[in-house]
Amino acid sequence: MRCEPHPFSGAIYQEEEGNLVRVTDEKRGKSGLFTWDGKWIEGDMSYADPHMLYLVGAPNLPPEKDIFWTVLPPHESSPKSAFTGNMGRGTAQRPKIVAPYVGDPGKETDEGMRSSAYIPQEFLLENDRRPELIPEVYKLKSPMPGGPVKIPTDRFYKKEYHDLEVEHIWKKVWxxxxxxxxxxxxxxxxxxxxxxxxxxxxxxxxxxxxxxxxxxxxxxxxxxxxxxxxxxxxxxxxxxxxxxxxxxxxxxxxxxxxxxxxxxxxxxxxxxxxxxxxxxxxxPDPDAISLEEHMGPEMIQHYEKIQLQHRYKHADVVKVVRCNWKLAMEAFLEAYHTIATHPQLLLAGGDLSDNRHDVFGNWGRLGHINVSGSSPHRGIVIDEQTALATYRGVADFNREYLRGHIGDDVEKFSDAELNEQTFSNLFPNFSPWGGWGRIVYRFRPHGDNPDECLMQAMLLGPWPKDQPKPPTTPTRFLEADQLWVEAEELGTLAKIFDQDCGNVPQVHAGLKTKQPAYVWYSQYQESIIRNFHRNYEKALGLEPSQTDI
Known part of the structure; x- marks a missing residue:
């Protein structure tokens, strides 16, 4: 039976029969019994963390599939990784990390305010053991200018905006x-x-x-x-x-x-x-600019070496989600939500506060140069030398893992490229991860219903470019009431998706009653989303959103 401590409070979430979860907080002297989807059953504790309840009590992956997605064997003929875990902790050597919430105070840097866990990009690049291999585009800095911006809520659910999108986006863009x-x-x-x-x-x-x-x-x-x-x-x-x-x-x-x-x-x-x-x-637009011009040189250069065309598609899942496509996509364009939505990542160490964010026209990238390990919201900040050791350790692991798949071609990559798991957005709805992260997202409206969308996730595994690829894995379709963990081929990624998709329908519903009728996006951690809305407003001919700050 599953059992996990809460990463902030230390309260114990214990699985019981029938997908129920017993939550015990010894510090407060309270406990409660809940269904995995959050309904209170009994006890003097009447509310518990919904994402912890899911993690401990929801239908689970079989053990052989509860594997971190970047080391899933792409095919039955592929070599198996020596590592077959899910990146969690729970051993004497790697105990789970529980610490109280203190908040990330941030700090002033040469680039402006950043997380207190900030490590300059230059430090990691200058200490790369193969600096001659680093693509020049990795060294660029292009944070989106401006401060927090507020966006009207009606664009997320009113049919008139969907109709505008059909005419000015889906009939006009790549x-x-x-x-x-x-x-x-x-x-x-x-x-x-x-x-x-x-x-x-x-x-x-x-x-x-x-x-x-x-x-x-x-x-x-x-x-x-x-x-x-x-x-x-x-x-x-x-x-x-x-x-x-x-x-x-x-x-x-x-x-x-x-x-x-x-x-x-x-x-x-x-x-x-x-x-x-x-x-x-x-x-569909016969007068459209070229795809290359739409992407921009920075995006093309960023992905050039990793050659996604040689990858093997070993998972392809489409799910109906009860929210607007933009809301679903936005959940995957920032890591700020990690502190609340993905407690298992905090138990493993970091809260992804120190991600880089750059925008280049229609393309935005985040996370291409960063190190996991700090959790500034709990007062845990690793120093530069610890970060560098972690960075090199990840590169060494990935180099040897990938050698079994692509042979000596792995020697073409720097430490930076072997660490990279950039998640990105090419306007309007395409998100191929960089490096060896495997993930490709696509978000689309579900027909003409602005209250539903289709979220698609592919995994593109490494494959020797001199060997023919097997036929691609057929697309699996999940209805709105099905869980992502039914798609076992996604590994631990399915659990993360279920947590994210537990949020966005509630966001969609909440926006319809929200007063005042706008939402805020931050100046840095949500800047990729700000860039999307800048391009969205331009495409639809809307007035640019403004900040009152």
């Missing part, structure tokens, strides 16, 4: 549709959904892809109802009109009855298509 490996052979096609729009993305050559609105040019029936393989044509099941996979008209039955129509329907309309790092992107 968006990831699928992986190239999802459609590996000529004629393979993927149906990409965004709001009420759907596109057929088809491989038409060895390195050529096209995308068409999924609609017959006769009377509008969908040409395909499911993704598929080996198509030679797209034939409408209503009246038999058909087009070749290159979009050219193949057959117009009873053409004698449509004089003068052939020229208008001779070619399926196309969205613009581009590829990057093994992903296929589309843009």
């Amino acid at each position: 968006q990831m549709a699928c992986r190239e490996d999802d459609i590996p052979e000529i004629g393979d096609y993927y149906l990409y959904d965004i709001a009420h729009l759907q596109f057929i993305v088809v491989r038409t050559g060895d390195n050529e892809f096209k995308a068409y609105p999924n609609s017959c040019l006769h009377r509008g029936r969908k040409l395909r109802e499911h993704s598929g393989k080996g198509a030679r044509e797209f034939r409408c099941a209503y009246h038999g009109w058909s087009w070749k996979i290159d979009g050219s008209l193949k057959e117009l039955p009873a053409e004698w009855d449509f004089p003068g129509v052939r020229e208008d329907v001779c070619q399926l309309p196309e969205a613009k298509v581009a590829t990057w790092a093994g992903f296929v992107f589309i843009n």
